[in-house]
Amino acid sequence: MLCSDGTKKLSFGGSIKDGDLVIVYEKRDVMKAVKVSETSVLQNRFGVFKHSDWIGKPFGSKVLSNKGGFVYLLAPTPELWTLVLSHRTQILYIADISFLITYLEIVPGSMVLESGTGSGSLTTSLARAVAPTGHVYTFDFHQQRAASAREDFQSTGVDSLVTVGVRDIQGEGFPDEYSGLADSVFLDLPQPWLAVPSAGKMLKQDGTLCSFSPCIEQVQRTCEALKKTLEIFGHLRCSFGHLKFMKGK
Structure with a gap:
């Protein structure tokens, strides 16, 4: 469904068609x-x-x-897709996804950077949250996984709201073209602390960063990187209290 300004609204009204x-x-x-x-x-x-x-x-x-x-x-819908999608990686489920979108303060029109894409469970919900005028730029280092995610986003009808890139965010950081433009950045990486400096450059004034890790050691190292990054990018809003909800998957 298209809005009056030509942008896409994520909607599942109407009748089932061949190819749906x-x-x-x-x-x-x-x-x-x-x-x-x-x-x-x-x-x-x-x-x-x-x-x-x-x-x-x-x-x-x-x-x-x-x-x-x-x-x-x-x-x-993103909720049902999370329950039936192919698990190319461990995924986030509805309870965590709802919490993340709330804390990241994602609203229609937001620009969101995500790494890594994985199976695309979170990405699909992010796309709905930013619709109809926002966009999600998601990155995965694994080329085939990224290609499969693109196919899934097309199947679920969110492809116009999501751009999938193949990139090692831990090693290379986010592309410079997004510097200072992102409302939110989400990291789901083995070594998220390596990507924190780049994420700091991407965020707008008062932007929000979330790193989601299963181990407390990862959280501790990420906190250390965040402290250093905050000294450089003092405009970033990062409450360490929010890290409590990032500890587990």
Whole structure:
């Protein structure tokens, strides 16, 4: 859906079309992502479902199989996508994602830098948070992982809001072209302290930085790097109290 100014609004209204991605819901813990194709069928324990019967129905519809069994066809919202996506890496889940977006103060129109992309769970939610006029620039050092993420973002309809780059942020830092432009920077890296100086350069006045790490040793080293960076970039807002929620995945 497009807004009046031509920008894209992340919306799943309307009817299911050939080529759309839907989340097939069998029960709470059994869901899968399926790309609709007029000539394809889905077979499961409830019977055979023709994709052609799905086309034209609204998201959320209950559809019947040849045996009278049924499933629901749900929209690929960021929450549902997090539950069904391919795990190329360990991912963030809804509770952590909600907390992160709140603390990063991401709103429509924000510009966000992220590293690394991984499986794209957080990235999809970031895209919805910045829509319709913001943008997420996400980076991963692994070329194939980045390519898979691009395909996923296209499937879920957020590709116009996300740019995926292949870059070693720990070793190279963020591209200079984003210096002083980012509202928020998110780091999910093995050695995030190496990227902190570059992140400091990227943030706007009063920008927000978050580093998410599983080990307290990583948090301690990142805190040390943040202290040094704050001495250089005094305009950055970084409350060390916020680091409490960055300790675990």
